Amino acid sequence: xxxxxxxxxxxxxxxxxxxxxxxxxxxxxxxxxxxxxxxxxxxxxxxxxxxxxxxxxxxxxxxxxxxxxxxxxxxxxxxxxxxxxxxxxxxxxxxxxxxxxxxxxxxxxxxxxxxxxxxxxxxxxxxxxxxxxxxxxxxxxxxxxxxxxxxxxxxxxxxxxxxxxxxxxxxxxxxxxxxxxxxxxxxxxxxxxxxxxxxxxxxxxxxxxxxxxxxxxxxxxxxxxxxxxxxxxxxxxxxxxxxxxxxxxxxxxxxxxxxxxxxxxxxxxxxxxxxxxxxxxxxxxxxxxxxxxxxxxxxxxxxxxxxxxxxxxxxxxxxxxxxxxxxxxxxxxxxxxxxxxxxxxxxxxxxxxxxxxxxxxxxxxxxxxxxxxxxxxxxxxxxxxxxxxxxxxxxxxxxxxxxxxxxxxxxxxxxxxxxxxxxxxxxxxxxxxxxxxxxxxxxxxxxxxxxxxxxxxxxxxxxxxxxxxxxxxxxxxxxxxxxxxxxxxxxxxxxxxxxxxxxxxxxxxxxxxxxxxxxxxxxxxxxxxxxxxxxxxxxxxxxxxxxxxxxxxxxxxxxxxxxxxxxxxxxxxxxxxxxxxxxxxxx
Amino acid sequence: xxxxxxxxxxxxxxxxxxxxxxxxxxxxxxxxxxxxxxxxxxxxxxxxxxxxxxxxxxxxxxxxxxxxxxxxxxxxxxxxxxxxxxxxxxxxxxxxxxxxxxxxxxxxxxxxxxxxxxxxxxxxxxxxxxxxxxxxxxxxxxxxxxxxxxxxxxxxxxxxxxxxxxxxxxxxxxxxxxxxxxxxxxxxxxxxxxxxxxxxxxxxxxxxxxxxxxxxxxxxxxxxxxxxxxxxxxxxxxxxxxxxxxxxxxxxxxxxxxxxxxxxxxxxxxxxxxxxxxxxxxxxxxxxxxxxxxxxxxxxxxxxxx
Numbered sequence: 001x002x003x004x005x006x007x008x009x010x011x012x013x014x015x016x017x018x019x020x021x022x023x024x025x026x027x028x029x030x031x032x033x034x035x036x037x038x039x040x041x042x043x044x045x046x047x048x049x050x051x052x053x054x055x056x057x058x059x060x061x062x063x064x065x066x067x068x069x070x071x072x073x074x075x076x077x078x079x080x081x082x083x084x085x086x087x088x089x090x091x092x093x094x095x096x097x098x099x100x101x102x103x104x105x106x107x108x109x110x111x112x113x114x115x116x117x118x119x120x121x122x123x124x125x126x127x128x129x130x131x132x133x134x135x136x137x138x139x140x141x142x143x144x145x146x147x148x149x150x151x152x153x154x155x156x157x158x159x160x161x162x163x164x165x166x167x168x169x170x171x172x173x174x175x176x177x178x179x180x181x182x183x184x185x186x187x188x189x190x191x192x193x194x195x196x197x198x199x200x201x202x203x204x205x206x207x208x209x210x211x212x213x214x215x216x217x218x219x220x221x222x223x224x225x226x227x228x229x230x231x232x233x234x235x236x237x238x239x240x241x242x243x244x245x246x247x248x249x250x251x252x253x254x255x256x257x258x259x260x261x262x263x264x265x266x267x268x269x270x271x272x273x274x275x276x277x278x279x280x281x282x283x284x285x286x287x288x289x290x291x292x293x294x295x296x297x298x299x300x301x302x303x304x305x306x307x308x309x310x311x312x313x314x315x316x317x318x319x320x321x322x323x324x325x326x327x328x329x330x331x332x333x334x335x336x337x338x339x340x341x342x343x344x345x346x347x348x349x350x351x352x353x354x355x356x357x358x359x360x361x362x363x364x365x366x367x368x369x370x371x372x373x374x375x376x377x378x379x380x381x382x383x384x385x386x387x388x389x390x391x392x393x394x395x396x397x398x399x400x401x402x403x404x405x406x407x408x409x410x411x412x413x414x415x416x417x418x419x420x421x422x423x424x425x426x427x428x429x430x431x432x433x434x435x436x437x438x439x440x441x442x443x444x445x446x447x448x449x450x451x452x453x454x455x456x457x458x459x460x461x462x463x464x465x466x467x468x469x470x471x472x473x474x475x476x477x478x479x480x481x482x483x484x485x486x487x488x489x490x491x492x493x494x495x496x497x498x499x500x501x502x503x504x505x506x507x508x509x510x511x512x513x514x515x516x517x518x519x520x521x522x523x524x525x526x527x528x529x530x531x532x533x534x535x536x537x538x539x540x541x542x543x544x545x546x547x548x549x550x551x552x553x554x555x556x557x558x559x560x561x562x563x564x565x566x567x568x569x570x571x572x573x574x575x576x577x578x579x580x581x582x583x584x585x586x587x
Numbered sequence: 588x589x590x591x592x593x594x595x596x597x598x599x600x601x602x603x604x605x606x607x608x609x610x611x612x613x614x615x616x617x618x619x620x621x622x623x624x625x626x627x628x629x630x631x632x633x634x635x636x637x638x639x640x641x642x643x644x645x646x647x648x649x650x651x652x653x654x655x656x657x658x659x660x661x662x663x664x665x666x667x668x669x670x671x672x673x674x675x676x677x678x679x680x681x682x683x684x685x686x687x688x689x690x691x692x693x694x695x696x697x698x699x700x701x702x703x704x705x706x707x708x709x710x711x712x713x714x715x716x717x718x719x720x721x722x723x724x725x726x727x728x729x730x731x732x733x734x735x736x737x738x739x740x741x742x743x744x745x746x747x748x749x750x751x752x753x754x755x756x757x758x759x760x761x762x763x764x765x766x767x768x769x770x771x772x773x774x775x776x777x778x779x780x781x782x783x784x785x786x787x788x789x790x791x792x793x794x795x796x797x798x799x800x801x802x803x804x805x806x807x808x809x810x811x812x813x814x815x816x817x818x819x820x821x822x823x824x825x826x827x828x829x830x831x832x833x834x835x836x837x838x839x840x841x842x843x844x845x846x847x848x849x850x851x852x853x854x855x856x857x858x859x860x861x862x863x864x865x866x867x868x869x870x871x872x873x874x875x876x877x878x879x880x881x882x883x884x885x886x887x888x889x890x891x892x893x
Contacts, residue, residue: 164797
């Protein structure tokens with residue numbers, strides 16, 4: 001414990017600014033106090049013999065009572081921890097490479113110091129100053145540590161940057177190499193290792209956190225971070241060479257092309273559609289499937305029935321408006337809404353009208369069917385509940401703004417979102433059970449799992465809400481709003497956002513497990529199927545990721561943007577795009 | 588009726604089950620077969636239902652080798668029953684302080700005062716007010732804020748002191764556990780199966796997980812008491828906060844390392860199995876730790892659900 005003072009050396013006639021580092025001797029036993037002061041003086045003497053542009057010069061040292069002081073070069077600038085806090089984002093690879101080379105250089109100088117190598121022992125962003133001329137200075141040599149007395153019993157120690165063997169009391173150059181790797185990892189990912197369990201760098205791949213980092217850079221940092229010292233760079237000089245080679249590398253562009261080519265190749269081979277079907281206008285909704293037939297609504301006002309195996313046309317049913325609604329299927333009938341304000345019930349066989357029921361607004365919500373009733377939202381601001389046999393309205397409730405969210409029924413309740421930013425829960429008689437306010441519109445639909453409602457809002461938050469009481473259990477903040485409906489699998493909830501990212505969140509801890517960045521907004525709702533998650537974005541790309549790791553399995557480019565969600569039946573994914581096509585893709 | 592009060596009333600509505608179908612598994616994106624299943628008319632016959640009972644035991648001992656106690660704990664159990672509804676509310680906290688002089692005691696006490704104070708003000712008081720309004724913040728955020736406040740308090744008032752904190756909050760059907768350090772929460776089901784719900788923030792535990800040291804080395808490691816997260820340190824830290832459904836039956840054991848590291852899982856399990864009440868179990872757990880030498884402060888809270 002102590003402070004660093006900005007001081008002026010009055011012996012000089014010119015203004016000479018120095019830094020005075022104060023260390024307080026906290027030991028109570030005089031013998032231990034003496035040992036600490038001796039240790040301090042020994043270190044100060046070693047430092048006085050060191051001369052390197054990246055190490056501040058020591059001018060003097062002295063001890064007054066329980067306080068010891070080190071007088072040294074004053075460095076104007078900020079340390080990397082402060083710079084990272086100010087920046088709130090990872091540093092660029094180019095910036096970091098320049099610092100890394102300089103840090104390797106100074107560590108190499110210390111490690112080859114005669115007669116004894118000097119091990120810095122505490123490389124971390126806070127100990128690396130960046131001067132105004134963008135030069136690095138390694139500050140705070142282990143001296144301060146001499147003053148930290150050990151105590152018995154439960155203790156605190158957050159290193160974050162130190163290698164495992166340092167906890168066995170080993171101090172070799174490999175310790176500094178690991179800590180440098182940990183420091184660089186922090187700089188290029190902006191993930192603070194002190195807030196993560198120790199030694200978990202391998203669980204947090206660099207390029208997942210920051211895809212702009214090159215494979216070569218990731219490899220160098222990972223090599224420095226190997227658990228076993230022999231697996232790391234042999235010396236700081238070798239590590240420095242690796243960085244220099246990377247800096248000189250002009251072939252990085254080639255690498256990117258080859259990766260792109262490989263992706264293209266993979267895509268061409270395994271992801272040509274099984275079939276496509278062209279409608280007369282954009283498809284913005286989601287399909288449904290039963291008994292070998294795919295049903296999908298289109299902006300050309302038609303609901304199409306297609307053979308799922310080959311995409312052959314079976315029949316179509318014409319509404320008077322576009323169909324975004326995902327058709328619900330019950331008892332060989334299809335139920336869906338249209339922008340013509342009607343709820344349509346038609347037969348699966350032949351597409352003959354069974355009944356229609358009008359609402360007073362366009363319908364973008366999809367119906368859900370439970371207990372002999374159909375639940376659907378409309379732009380007339382109501383949640384409508386219709387008897388499925390006749391289409392007669394059982395009850396409706398005004399939510400105060402347009403209802404584009406699709407209601408769900410679970411745990412004896414109906415859950416739905418509304419454009420005024422509320423998530424509401426009703427009993428089967430239309431009595432409100434609870435309402436919970438988001439800050440902006442709720443266009444997405446609720447997802448129910450294990451007594452919890454998961455839902456997103458345009459306020460950029462993924463909510464976990466107790467289904468019985470409406471209390472918010474946790475909120476996960478995304479970078480911007482979402483209309484994507486979450487889905488869950490085991491302990492994970494998956495959802496997309498207009499911040500272009502796709503998220504996997506642990507439902508117990510509310511921590512991000514991984515995220516995957518795409519080039520555009522994700523309005524589509526994800527589907528989990530056999531260990532993978534599938535979703536689309538408004539660039540028209542269909543993505544398949546490993547659910548566990550978030551790594552890309554494959555992607556497929558359609559020609560228009562996609563707002564609907566995929567459905568998967570028997571290893572085949574069906575999706576409609578605003579390029580007017582329905583695609584059947586192998587999963 | 589006030590909308591929130593309506594929501595409170597619904598907390599403990601009788602659970603209704605569909606014959607042959609678990610309603611809670613309903614998935615809106617399920618394929619059509621499942622969709623059809625969920626549309627089976629629901630026979631709204633209620634299953635046998637009785638109010639949840641929560642019984643709590645607790646104990647604290649300085650141990651046999653220390654002359655002062657740096658552990659601290661807090662328990663609160665309430666049941667709000669009204670208009671055929673019940674809201675169980677429970678808060679159980681253990682804090683294991685560390686640091687020279689009086690700083691360990693100060694730190695653990697401050698942590699409990701701050702965190703219990705935050706939870707009671709932000710969750711319990713709104714729940715009990717005449718015009719109940721749910722807090723805009725989530726349980727998780729309220730816990731997080733409480734722990735951050737406690738951290739700040741400890742840094743400013745307990746020089747060099749620190750503490751672990753392990754807190755369990757029960758509200759209705761929800762359980763939220765907030766955790767920093769190496770005190771633990773175990774769940775014990777009615778069959779006696781015991782499982783740790785928290786993961787120690789201990790350096791040696793982590794080294795052991797990585798295979799860098801053996802269990803034998805861990806037991807004698809000079810830094811075996813070193814935590815990589817604790818309250819009262821200046822470094823940034825992230826508490827672990829996990830939410831899940833509360834157990835309907837069985838127990839939770841919240842305890843400091845003075846119990847679990849001395850008595851061990853097997854020892855604790857056999858005491859819990861043969862105990863006659865949560866209080867009896869706690870007394871015997873603490874006796875067992877003292878019989879084994881009592882090298883550290885011991886605290887235990889046993890929460891039984893039935």
